[in-house]
Amino acid sequence: MTSSLRDLKVYTTYPHSCSYLENREATTLFVDPRQEVDQSLYSNLSLLGFRRSGNHLYRPHCSHCQACIPARIPVADFAPNRAQRRTLRDNRDLEVECTPDIRDEAAYDLYRRYIEQRHSDGDMYPPDREQYLSFLNNAWDCTRYYRFYTGGKLTAIAVVDELLDGLSAIYTFFDPAATDRSLGRFAILWQVEHTAELGLDYLYLGYWIKNCRKMAYKSEYRPLELFINGRWTALL
Structure with missing residues (x-):
């Protein structure tokens, strides 16, 4: 562990309602927001299971629950299954563009429609431009915004940190x-391929939660590694 990690200050939140599991309380561990962060520190914290939201680095820290488990795909070993290969074929017509930001109206309108129609019961509803920009900002100059187009029409955006x-x-x-494109699944498969193209080893997926439908899907991608008891371990 580097000296910067040893000297890092972290804080915990008060217990609050869990966003993923009903009738559960959650506590979150945050890196001191005054901490100067660069790509190196961010990478080291990701190895320890931390995740980014806007300018904040956090990790679940619940005393009576360890359901939220960091997950990543070792891309060199990944092989898509039949359904995933079909998803790749169904979206091979998409054109990809990397842009420096997502401040334009077309990007926000796509986000607004997605939240309103897919996540009206979630924490980000109703959509708000200020929250959108704060959540998906380029905090430490390592964020890439990949836009996918169908016949010139903006169809999807993947926000990815390098x-x-x-x-x-x-x-x-x-x-x-x-609905016929399985764009959420496709975005992960595309990122797996792009990670390999960049000569990098892993695609970090955030937290896998076995008993939460909207988070358990990550086990569809094999092999999958989980950060358990301080070690990255293959999900069997």
Whole structure:
């Protein structure tokens, strides 16, 4: 562990309602927001299971629950299954562009429609431009915004952070009307391929939660590694 990690100050929140499991309380560990962060420190913290939201680095820290487990895909060993290969084929017509930000109206309108139609019961509803920019900002100059187009129409955006050893899938939003494309699944598969193209080792997926439907899907991607008891271990 580097000296910067040893000297790091962290804080915990008061217990609050869990966003993923009903009738549970959660506590979150945050890195001191005054801490100067660069790509190296961010990468080292990701190895320890931390995640980014806007300018904040955090990790679940619940005393009576360890359901939220950091997950990553070792891309060199990944092989898509039949359904995943079909998803890749169904989206091979998409054109990809990397842009420096997502402040434009087209990007925000896509986000707004996605939240309103797919996540009206979530923490980000109703959509708000200030919250959108704060959540998906380029905090430490390592964020990439990949736009996917169908016939010139903006169809999806994947917000991805580039770490020293891999990519971190921060958030993906897409046209809620494109139900036949499985764009959420496709975005992960595309990021796996892009991670390999960049010569990096891992795609970090955030937290896997076995008993939460919207988080358990990550076990569809094999092999998958989970950070348990201070070690990255293959999910069997």
